[in-house]
Amino acid sequence: MIAALGMYDRVEVQPSNDRLWALIRDGLRTAGLAAPDALTRGVGAFWPAWGAPDLVLSQTCGFPYRAKLHGKVALIGTPNFGVNGCAPGYYRSVFVAAKKDERRDVMQFDGASLAFNEDLSQSGWAAVQNFAQAHGLKLRPTLRTGGHQLSARAVAEGRAEIAAIDAISWEMIQRHDPFAAQLQEVGVTDQTPGLPYISALGANADLMFDVISDAITDLSAPDKYALCLRGLVRIDPSAYLAVPTPRTPYDHGMLAED
Secondary structure, three states: OEEOOHHHOOHHHHHHHHHHHHHHHHHHHHOOOOOOOOOOOHHHHOHHHHOOOOEEEEEOOHHHHHHHHOOOEEEEEEEEOOOOOOOOOEEOEEEEEEOOOOOOOHHHHOOEEEEEOOOOOHHHHHHHHHHHHHHOOOEEEEEEOOOHHHHHHHHHOOOOOEEEEEHHHHHHHHHHOHHHHHEEEEEEOOOEEOOOEEEEOOOOHHHHHHHHHHHHHHOOHHHHHHHOOOEEEOOOHHHHHOOOOOOOOOOOOOOOOO
């Protein structure tokens, strides 16, 4: 059995995620469902977990859900992180640039070099390109970093001019990473449905929704703060599927095939 909460599991908040999982695990067992003792971490917490037939619980991104996972996993619910300016369960990306950069608005970054975490990221790639297209802006994808924290660091170190960091990751970066002091916010993307909890196809999603909701309610205030976690909401799959899917970085001609 696999359970993973890898999307927001940086080392500083892992104890809080462990306590959240313990509450969920015990609630599932009380309800008569099997659950693993501990969370899976590392690379196994992502694609290997999302496609596993024995997946109990994981969190994915909206882009992978609509592009590859819809119809293959059970959608349980979406955590509400209380992102400013967004509906419950929705989130957005924050454009960041070096604080020493004299540009103060994302619209001044036309033609700028973009650091992004990965091709199938909603917040780091799709939201950026959809925003750029809607506003007649061109951002050059020049550095794939592998993570939001790495994208933000790349901008702070001058290896790219701009990056889009999802609002929850950005909040955690500001709390825990000293290099955040070298960055400024220069804009935000439109809101989209947040990162949903999923289970293997055929799971009792309604029961799991109730168990997870109760676990979040019972989680201590310090742990809720550490995880930026407010609650759990239901968002219809159609809301995820309606988000436009942009071209890949390769289509932009800026990145060579690996």
